[in-house]
Amino acid sequence: MEKEIGMQMDAQQKGVLLIPMPEEVDQCSAVEIRNNADYKIMKEGYRDIIFDFSQTSFMDSSGIGIILGRYRLVHVIGGGIYIVNASPRIQKIIRAAGLDRIVTFIN
Amino acid sequence: MKNEMELWFTARGENESLARMAVASFLATGNPTIEEIADVKTAVSEAVTNGIVHGYHNGDDREQADEEKKIHMFCKMEGPDFTVIIEDKGCGIEDIPKAMEPMYTSRPDLERSGMGFSFMQTFMDELEVKSTPGKGTVIQMKKRIAGNLCTSEDAVWSQK
Numbered sequence: 001m002e003k004e005i006g007m008q009m010d011a012q013q014k015g016v017l018l019i020p021m022p023e024e025v026d027q028c029s030a031v032e033i034r035n036n037a038d039y040k041i042m043k044e045g046y047r048d049i050i051f052d053f054s055q056t057s058f059m060d061s062s063g064i065g066i067i068l069g070r071y072r073l074v075h076v077i078g079g080g081i082y083i084v085n086a087s088p089r090i091q092k093i094i095r096a097a098g099l100d101r102i103v104t105f106i107n
Numbered sequence: 108m109k110n111e112m113e114l115w116f117t118a119r120g121e122n123e124s125l126a127r128m129a130v131a132s133f134l135a136t137g138n139p140t141i142e143e144i145a146d147v148k149t150a151v152s153e154a155v156t157n158g159i160v161h162g163y164h165n166g167d168d169r170e171q172a173d174e175e176k177k178i179h180m181f182c183k184m185e186g187p188d189f190t191v192i193i194e195d196k197g198c199g200i201e202d203i204p205k206a207m208e209p210m211y212t213s214r215p216d217l218e219r220s221g222m223g224f225s226f227m228q229t230f231m232d233e234l235e236v237k238s239t240p241g242k243g244t245v246i247q248m249k250k251r252i253a254g255n256l257c258t259s260e261d262a263v264w265s266q267k
Contacts, residue, residue, distance in 0.1 A: 024124055026120075026123045026124065026152055026156065027120055027123065027156045027159070027160060027217075027219075028120030028121055028123050028124070030218070034218060058127070058145075058148065058149075058152075060149050060152040060153055060156065060223075060226065061153055061219075061220045061221075061222040061223050061225075061226050062156065062219075062220070064220040064222050065217075065218040065219055065220035066218065068218075068220055069218045089145050093149065093226075096222075096225075096226065096229050097220065097222050097225075097226075
Protein backbone atom coordinates (compact mmCIF):
# COMPACT_ATOMS: atom_id res chain seq x y z
CA MET A 1 0.00 0.00 0.00
CA GLU A 2 2.75 2.37 1.04
CA LYS A 3 4.57 1.61 -2.16
CA GLU A 4 1.43 2.32 -4.19
CA ILE A 5 0.97 5.79 -2.67
CA GLY A 6 4.61 6.52 -3.31
CA MET A 7 4.19 5.55 -6.93
CA GLN A 8 1.11 7.73 -7.30
CA MET A 9 2.96 10.73 -5.96
CA ASP A 10 5.79 9.99 -8.31
CA ALA A 11 3.36 9.95 -11.22
CA GLN A 12 1.83 13.26 -10.13
CA GLN A 13 5.22 14.87 -9.93
CA LYS A 14 6.01 13.41 -13.31
CA GLY A 15 2.89 15.03 -14.73
CA VAL A 16 4.56 18.45 -14.74
CA LEU A 17 7.66 19.18 -16.78
CA LEU A 18 9.71 22.22 -15.79
CA ILE A 19 11.64 23.72 -18.70
CA PRO A 20 14.28 26.28 -17.64
CA MET A 21 14.59 28.79 -20.48
CA PRO A 22 18.06 30.16 -21.38
CA GLU A 23 19.19 33.78 -21.07
CA GLU A 24 18.47 34.43 -24.74
CA VAL A 25 15.68 32.60 -26.55
CA ASP A 26 16.17 32.84 -30.32
CA GLN A 27 16.16 30.45 -33.29
CA CYS A 28 19.71 29.43 -32.42
CA SER A 29 18.85 28.28 -28.88
CA ALA A 30 15.35 27.06 -29.80
CA VAL A 31 16.45 23.81 -31.45
CA GLU A 32 18.07 22.45 -28.28
CA ILE A 33 15.20 23.51 -25.98
CA ARG A 34 12.69 21.88 -28.34
CA ASN A 35 14.61 18.63 -28.71
CA ASN A 36 15.17 18.26 -24.96
CA ALA A 37 11.56 19.09 -24.11
CA ASP A 38 10.02 16.77 -26.70
CA TYR A 39 12.26 13.87 -25.69
CA LYS A 40 10.95 14.17 -22.12
CA ILE A 41 7.31 14.78 -23.14
CA MET A 42 7.29 11.73 -25.44
CA LYS A 43 9.41 9.31 -23.37
CA GLU A 44 8.27 10.24 -19.88
CA GLY A 45 4.70 11.24 -20.63
CA TYR A 46 4.37 14.76 -19.23
CA ARG A 47 0.98 16.46 -19.43
CA ASP A 48 1.58 19.95 -18.05
CA ILE A 49 4.52 22.15 -18.96
CA ILE A 50 6.04 24.97 -16.92
CA PHE A 51 8.37 27.33 -18.77
CA ASP A 52 10.66 29.06 -16.27
CA PHE A 53 11.85 32.43 -17.60
CA SER A 54 13.77 33.52 -14.48
CA GLN A 55 17.10 33.52 -16.40
CA THR A 56 15.70 35.00 -19.63
CA SER A 57 16.41 38.59 -20.66
CA PHE A 58 15.66 38.26 -24.39
CA MET A 59 13.10 36.36 -26.45
CA ASP A 60 11.93 36.75 -30.05
CA SER A 61 9.23 34.89 -32.01
CA SER A 62 11.29 31.70 -31.85
CA GLY A 63 10.15 31.45 -28.22
CA ILE A 64 6.55 31.76 -29.41
CA GLY A 65 7.20 28.77 -31.69
CA ILE A 66 8.54 26.77 -28.73
CA ILE A 67 5.53 27.53 -26.51
CA LEU A 68 3.00 26.97 -29.32
CA GLY A 69 4.62 23.69 -30.36
CA ARG A 70 4.53 22.28 -26.81
CA TYR A 71 0.95 23.53 -26.37
CA ARG A 72 -0.09 21.52 -29.43
CA LEU A 73 1.59 18.43 -27.98
CA VAL A 74 0.00 18.52 -24.52
CA HIS A 75 -3.33 20.21 -25.36
CA VAL A 76 -4.66 17.05 -27.06
CA ILE A 77 -4.09 15.04 -23.86
CA GLY A 78 -5.67 17.71 -21.65
CA GLY A 79 -2.45 19.31 -20.46
CA GLY A 80 -1.69 23.01 -19.99
CA ILE A 81 1.14 25.50 -20.38
CA TYR A 82 2.31 27.64 -17.45
CA ILE A 83 4.72 30.57 -17.60
CA VAL A 84 6.68 31.41 -14.45
CA ASN A 85 9.05 34.27 -13.57
CA ALA A 86 8.57 36.07 -16.89
CA SER A 87 9.75 39.71 -16.91
CA PRO A 88 7.29 42.37 -18.16
CA ARG A 89 9.20 42.31 -21.46
CA ILE A 90 8.81 38.54 -21.93
CA GLN A 91 5.12 38.82 -20.97
CA LYS A 92 4.73 41.59 -23.56
CA ILE A 93 6.23 39.34 -26.28
CA ILE A 94 3.90 36.47 -25.31
CA ARG A 95 0.86 38.81 -25.31
CA ALA A 96 1.88 40.42 -28.63
CA ALA A 97 1.59 36.98 -30.22
CA GLY A 98 -1.80 36.39 -28.57
CA LEU A 99 -0.51 33.42 -26.58
CA ASP A 100 -1.92 34.81 -23.31
CA ARG A 101 -5.16 33.08 -24.32
CA ILE A 102 -3.58 29.63 -24.12
CA VAL A 103 -1.00 29.99 -21.32
CA THR A 104 -1.32 30.76 -17.62
CA PHE A 105 1.09 33.28 -16.08
CA ILE A 106 2.34 32.48 -12.57
CA ASN A 107 4.71 34.86 -10.82
CA MET B 108 23.73 64.48 -35.12
CA LYS B 109 24.15 61.73 -37.69
CA ASN B 110 25.67 58.35 -36.95
CA GLU B 111 26.04 55.27 -39.15
CA MET B 112 27.14 51.68 -38.81
CA GLU B 113 27.59 48.87 -41.27
CA LEU B 114 28.13 45.19 -40.53
CA TRP B 115 28.61 42.06 -42.64
CA PHE B 116 28.41 38.67 -40.97
CA THR B 117 28.10 35.01 -41.88
CA ALA B 118 24.49 33.78 -41.93
CA ARG B 119 24.81 31.51 -38.90
CA GLY B 120 22.41 31.21 -35.98
CA GLU B 121 25.22 32.07 -33.57
CA ASN B 122 25.43 35.53 -35.17
CA GLU B 123 21.83 36.43 -34.26
CA SER B 124 23.01 37.57 -30.82
CA LEU B 125 25.94 39.44 -32.42
CA ALA B 126 23.47 41.42 -34.56
CA ARG B 127 21.32 42.23 -31.50
CA MET B 128 24.31 43.33 -29.43
CA ALA B 129 25.69 45.48 -32.27
CA VAL B 130 22.37 47.25 -32.89
CA ALA B 131 21.82 47.80 -29.14
CA SER B 132 25.29 49.36 -28.77
CA PHE B 133 24.77 51.53 -31.81
CA LEU B 134 21.34 52.65 -30.59
CA ALA B 135 22.78 53.57 -27.18
CA THR B 136 24.50 56.54 -28.84
CA GLY B 137 21.01 57.99 -29.49
CA ASN B 138 20.04 57.99 -25.79
CA PRO B 139 17.10 55.54 -26.07
CA THR B 140 14.88 54.14 -23.31
CA ILE B 141 15.36 50.51 -22.18
CA GLU B 142 12.03 49.68 -23.83
CA GLU B 143 13.13 51.18 -27.16
CA ILE B 144 16.36 49.14 -27.11
CA ALA B 145 14.34 45.97 -26.40
CA ASP B 146 11.91 46.75 -29.25
CA VAL B 147 14.72 47.27 -31.77
CA LYS B 148 16.60 44.16 -30.60
CA THR B 149 13.46 42.05 -31.07
CA ALA B 150 12.76 43.45 -34.55
CA VAL B 151 16.40 43.02 -35.67
CA SER B 152 16.47 39.47 -34.32
CA GLU B 153 13.38 38.65 -36.40
CA ALA B 154 14.79 40.16 -39.60
CA VAL B 155 18.22 38.51 -39.21
CA THR B 156 16.67 35.12 -38.37
CA ASN B 157 14.46 35.42 -41.47
CA GLY B 158 17.55 35.99 -43.59
CA ILE B 159 19.39 33.02 -42.10
CA VAL B 160 16.52 30.53 -41.92
CA HIS B 161 14.35 31.52 -44.89
CA GLY B 162 16.71 33.43 -47.19
CA TYR B 163 19.60 30.99 -46.93
CA HIS B 164 17.99 27.92 -45.29
CA ASN B 165 20.88 27.94 -42.83
CA GLY B 166 18.73 27.10 -39.80
CA ASP B 167 18.14 23.77 -41.43
CA ASP B 168 19.18 20.63 -39.58
CA ARG B 169 19.53 18.82 -42.88
CA GLU B 170 21.90 21.20 -44.60
CA GLN B 171 25.40 22.29 -43.75
CA ALA B 172 25.59 26.04 -43.19
CA ASP B 173 27.25 27.76 -46.15
CA GLU B 174 29.94 30.01 -44.78
CA GLU B 175 29.95 32.15 -47.92
CA LYS B 176 26.38 33.29 -47.25
CA LYS B 177 26.35 36.69 -45.57
CA ILE B 178 23.85 39.04 -43.93
CA HIS B 179 24.36 42.79 -44.34
CA MET B 180 23.14 45.16 -41.64
CA PHE B 181 23.15 48.94 -41.96
CA CYS B 182 22.10 51.29 -39.16
CA LYS B 183 21.59 55.04 -39.25
CA MET B 184 20.71 57.52 -36.55
CA GLU B 185 19.71 60.98 -37.73
CA GLY B 186 18.48 63.11 -34.87
CA PRO B 187 15.78 60.99 -33.20
CA ASP B 188 15.17 58.90 -36.32
CA PHE B 189 16.65 55.41 -36.32
CA THR B 190 16.78 53.32 -39.50
CA VAL B 191 18.01 49.75 -39.85
CA ILE B 192 18.36 47.83 -43.12
CA ILE B 193 18.90 44.06 -43.10
CA GLU B 194 19.73 42.41 -46.38
CA ASP B 195 20.38 38.87 -47.60
CA LYS B 196 21.28 37.52 -51.03
CA GLY B 197 19.21 34.38 -50.53
CA CYS B 198 16.21 32.82 -52.26
CA GLY B 199 13.92 35.85 -51.89
CA ILE B 200 10.18 35.88 -51.13
CA GLU B 201 7.69 34.95 -53.88
CA ASP B 202 4.59 36.36 -52.16
CA ILE B 203 5.39 39.14 -49.67
CA PRO B 204 1.78 39.82 -48.47
CA LYS B 205 1.40 36.07 -47.77
CA ALA B 206 4.74 35.94 -45.93
CA MET B 207 3.66 38.91 -43.79
CA GLU B 208 0.38 37.33 -42.68
CA PRO B 209 0.44 36.65 -38.93
CA MET B 210 0.91 32.96 -38.14
CA TYR B 211 1.91 32.12 -41.71
CA THR B 212 5.20 30.28 -42.03
CA SER B 213 6.87 28.46 -44.90
CA ARG B 214 8.81 26.39 -42.34
CA PRO B 215 6.41 24.76 -39.85
CA ASP B 216 9.00 21.93 -39.68
CA LEU B 217 11.38 24.33 -37.92
CA GLU B 218 8.51 25.46 -35.69
CA ARG B 219 8.77 29.02 -36.91
CA SER B 220 5.74 30.73 -35.39
CA GLY B 221 4.96 32.95 -38.37
CA MET B 222 5.11 36.00 -36.10
CA GLY B 223 8.38 37.47 -37.39
CA PHE B 224 6.98 40.22 -39.62
CA SER B 225 4.17 40.92 -37.11
CA PHE B 226 6.78 41.52 -34.41
CA MET B 227 8.77 43.83 -36.73
CA GLN B 228 5.55 45.82 -37.33
CA THR B 229 4.58 45.81 -33.64
CA PHE B 230 7.93 46.95 -32.29
CA MET B 231 9.01 49.41 -35.01
CA ASP B 232 7.22 52.45 -36.51
CA GLU B 233 7.78 51.56 -40.16
CA LEU B 234 8.51 48.35 -42.04
CA GLU B 235 9.31 47.99 -45.72
CA VAL B 236 10.06 44.66 -47.38
CA LYS B 237 11.56 44.39 -50.85
CA SER B 238 12.39 41.05 -52.37
CA THR B 239 13.37 39.52 -55.69
CA PRO B 240 12.97 35.74 -55.97
CA GLY B 241 16.39 34.21 -56.53
CA LYS B 242 18.19 37.47 -55.68
CA GLY B 243 17.45 38.22 -52.04
CA THR B 244 15.48 40.30 -49.57
CA VAL B 245 15.90 43.80 -48.12
CA ILE B 246 14.08 44.73 -44.92
CA GLN B 247 14.05 48.40 -43.90
CA MET B 248 12.69 49.42 -40.50
CA LYS B 249 12.41 52.82 -38.85
CA LYS B 250 11.73 53.94 -35.32
CA ARG B 251 11.61 57.36 -33.73
CA ILE B 252 13.65 57.23 -30.54
CA ALA B 253 11.66 59.32 -28.07
CA GLY B 254 14.36 59.00 -25.43
CA ASN B 255 16.49 61.04 -27.81
CA LEU B 256 14.20 64.11 -27.68
CA CYS B 257 15.79 65.29 -24.46
CA THR B 258 19.55 64.91 -24.80
CA SER B 259 21.96 65.75 -22.01
CA GLU B 260 22.92 68.80 -24.09
CA ASP B 261 19.28 70.02 -24.04
CA ALA B 262 19.09 69.42 -20.29
CA VAL B 263 22.19 71.57 -19.71
CA TRP B 264 20.81 74.21 -22.08
CA SER B 265 17.44 74.40 -20.29
CA GLN B 266 19.22 75.05 -16.98
CA LYS B 267 20.96 78.15 -18.32
